[in-house]
Amino acid sequence: xxxxxxxxxxxxxxxxxxxxxxxxxxxxxxxxxxxxxxxxxxxxxxxxxxxxxxxxxxxxxxxxxxxxxxxxxxxxxxxxxxxxxxxxxxxxxxxxxxxxxxxxxxxxxxxxxxxxxxxxxxxxxxxxxxxxxxxxxxxxxxxxxxxxxxxxxxxxxxxxxxxxxxxxxxxxxxxxxxxxxxxxxxxxxxxxxxxxxxxxxxxxxxxxxxxxxxxxxxxxxxxxxxxxxxxxxxxxxxxxxxxxxxxxxxxxxxxxxxxxxxxxxxxxxxxxxxxxxxxxxxxxxxxxxxxxxxxxxxxxxxxxxxxxxxxxxxxxxxxxxxxxxxxxxxxxxxxxxxxxxxxxxxxxxxxxxxxxxxxxxxxxxxxxxxxxxxxxxxxxxxxxxxxxxxxxxxxxxxxxxxxxxxxxxxxxxxxxxxxxxxxxxxxxxxxxxxxxxxxxxxxxxxxxxxxxxxxxxxxxxxxxxxxxxxxxxxxxxxxxxxxxxxxxxxxxxxxxxxxxxxxxx
Numbered sequence: 001x002x003x004x005x006x007x008x009x010x011x012x013x014x015x016x017x018x019x020x021x022x023x024x025x026x027x028x029x030x031x032x033x034x035x036x037x038x039x040x041x042x043x044x045x046x047x048x049x050x051x052x053x054x055x056x057x058x059x060x061x062x063x064x065x066x067x068x069x070x071x072x073x074x075x076x077x078x079x080x081x082x083x084x085x086x087x088x089x090x091x092x093x094x095x096x097x098x099x100x101x102x103x104x105x106x107x108x109x110x111x112x113x114x115x116x117x118x119x120x121x122x123x124x125x126x127x128x129x130x131x132x133x134x135x136x137x138x139x140x141x142x143x144x145x146x147x148x149x150x151x152x153x154x155x156x157x158x159x160x161x162x163x164x165x166x167x168x169x170x171x172x173x174x175x176x177x178x179x180x181x182x183x184x185x186x187x188x189x190x191x192x193x194x195x196x197x198x199x200x201x202x203x204x205x206x207x208x209x210x211x212x213x214x215x216x217x218x219x220x221x222x223x224x225x226x227x228x229x230x231x232x233x234x235x236x237x238x239x240x241x242x243x244x245x246x247x248x249x250x251x252x253x254x255x256x257x258x259x260x261x262x263x264x265x266x267x268x269x270x271x272x273x274x275x276x277x278x279x280x281x282x283x284x285x286x287x288x289x290x291x292x293x294x295x296x297x298x299x300x301x302x303x304x305x306x307x308x309x310x311x312x313x314x315x316x317x318x319x320x321x322x323x324x325x326x327x328x329x330x331x332x333x334x335x336x337x338x339x340x341x342x343x344x345x346x347x348x349x350x351x352x353x354x355x356x357x358x359x360x361x362x363x364x365x366x367x368x369x370x371x372x373x374x375x376x377x378x379x380x381x382x383x384x385x386x387x388x389x390x391x392x393x394x395x396x397x398x399x400x401x402x403x404x405x406x407x408x409x410x411x412x413x414x415x416x417x418x419x420x421x422x423x424x425x426x427x428x429x430x431x432x433x434x435x436x437x438x439x440x441x442x443x444x445x446x447x448x449x450x451x452x453x454x455x456x457x458x459x460x461x462x463x464x465x466x467x468x469x470x471x472x473x474x475x476x477x478x479x480x481x482x483x484x485x486x487x488x489x490x491x492x493x494x495x496x497x498x499x500x501x502x503x504x505x
Contacts, residue, residue, distance in 0.1 A: 199238045199255050207231055209264045210238065210255075220266040221258075224273040227251035245313035245358075250280045284309035291322055295329035295351045297344075301378045308351070310358035321358075324412055325351050332401075332408035341400045348380065349387035349405045368392050432484055437476050437492075442468065454491040455480075461498045469496045 201207060211218050211231060218229050226247045230239035240255065242248040254276035258264050261272070288309030292300050300308070311322040332350035336343040356363070356370025363370050372389035375381070383399060390397040391406045430448040437446035437457045442464040446457045457476065459469055473494040480490055 199240060199252060199259070200236055201238055201259055202236070206259060207238070209262075210258075212264065216266060217264050217269065220269045221251075221255070221273070224270055225251040225254060229255075246280065246284070246310050249313045250276050253280060284312065287312040287322060291326050292351065295326050295347055296333070297329065297348045297351050300380075304352070304355070304374065304378055304380075307355055307358050307374065311354065314357050316354075316357065321354055325354055327412045328353060328405070328408045331411055332404050335404045335408060336401065339400065339404070341404060342383075345381070345383055345387065346401045346404050346408075349375075349384045349401060350408050352380070352384070353388045353391050353405055353409060355388075366392070366394070368395075429484075433480065433490065436479050436483065439479075440472055440476060442472065452490065454493060457492065457494045459494060459496050461496050464496055466496065469494045 201210070209217065210221070210229070212220075218231070222229060225242075226244065227240050227242040227250075229251075230241055238255065240248055240251045242251065250273065254269075254273045257272050257276060258269065261268070285306060286309070288305035288307075291308055291311075292298065292305060308322070308325070311325060312320070314321040316324070329347045329350035333343045333347040335341075336346035352371055352375060354367060354371060355374055356365070356367035359370055365373075368389050368391060372385040375385040375388055383401065386395075386399060387397075387402040387405045389395050390402040391409050397403045397406055429452050433448040433452055433455050434446045437443060437455050442459050444458045444460050446455060448455050455476065457472070459472065464472065473492050476494070477490070477492045480492070
């Protein structure tokens with residue numbers, strides 16, 4: 001019984017414990033259910049509250065949209081009303097225009113009829129006058145003008161002189177004022193640069209090195225640089241010749257380096273020429289950039305700057321073309337500012353007006369046409385291209401800036417010391433001026449004086465009166481403008497004098 005009692009007691013204990021655990025679990029389940037129910041109830045309350053808030057917001061938004069829709073409807077109605085009113089006004093204006101057009105056509109037809117009637121009456125009157133006077137219309141006109149000219153010759157001459165003097169005084173005063181202001185603001189050196197093609201060598205022995213065995217050194221040098229070396233009997237001098245100023249400069253730099261170094265052979269020549277080419281290209285780039293900066297023309301394409309820099313090695317009549325380009329740019333900019341024109345455009349066109357001179361040895365065309373083509377190629381503007389191409393006489397300037405660039409170029413080229421011309425050109429220009437003057441009837445002789453700035457013309461007093469002398473002066477001036485190219489202004493001075501001689505014995 002002891003073991004059985006213990007077993008029974010154990011079983012009873014397990015049952016009692018299980019029952020207790022069951023009761024405990026049941027209570028825990030009830031507690032969890034209660035909590036879940038409370039949480040669910042609370043969630044339902046929150047959801048209901050949030051739903052009410054959403055409904056309120058939705059209603060508010062609906063009211064706002066409704067109000068906005070009403071406002072748009074009002075706006076659309078007003079807009080439709082305004083458009084309708086405009087349409088009515090346009091219809092009315094169109095009707096008025098049509099009415100005015102009909103009235104104008106009617107009046108124009110009446111005017112045409114009146115003109116035809118007047119023309120018919122005038123033709124009848126002219127025919128009657130020709131029949132009565134037995135003279136044609138043009139003949140009568142010439143006779144009448146001749147009579148008036150003959151009777152009023154002195155008065156006409158006085159009027160012509162007075163008008164000429166008045167016009168000349170006003171123009172000179174205004175031009176002097178503008179140019180004085182411009183030139184006061186422009187500072188330029190009165191010098192002319194000489195391009196030197198001669199390179200000094202230290203000895204005759206160096207000449208032999210330059211030539212090399214069987215001329216191989218000089219041939220290698222000319223092949224690498226594209227220039228001609230002229231080695232003659234002149235002591236201590238070697239001449240460099242080339243139509244390309246950049247090649248000529250590369251040849252000069254390379255030759256001077258070879259002479260300083262003393263080692264002269266084909267391999268060394270190739271090395272030195274390559275280094276000289278790099279140095280000259282760097283100098284060209286820096287010169288172009290400096291010129292653009294000095295002229296206040298920023299933003300130019302790199303290729304345009306490079307071509308501009310090449311003008312450093314180009315001269316015309318002894319005037320350095322890069323310095324000339326900068327000077328023209330400055331003068332054009334100041335003139336444009338004084339006249340209220342586009343100073344930026346004038347400066348740019350002035351700087352680039354002779355750009356083609358850097359390439360005219362390769363491109364067979366006038367340099368100003370090449371310059372304009374470059375401006376168009378790099379999209380610098382048609383106004384700039386026109387101002388560039390019009391600075392010579394084959395294209396007529398059509399803009400203020402083009403006239404300004406043409407004037408600035410003439411000022412820069414004609415100022416004292418800017419350029420030098422050959423003696424033959426100078427004499428030929430004077431001869432042309434004299435030939436133009438002596439080609440007129442009644443001219444006895446003519447002299448070009450003051451370096452071609454004045455033409456003094458002597459007429460035969462028995463053939464030419466004072467009025468004819470004034471006419472000849474104007475005709476000579478007009479012919480010089482049409483046929484000759486000259487810097488600045490040429491004064492035509494026609495002289496008519498009579499002499500009375502008597503002898504007492």
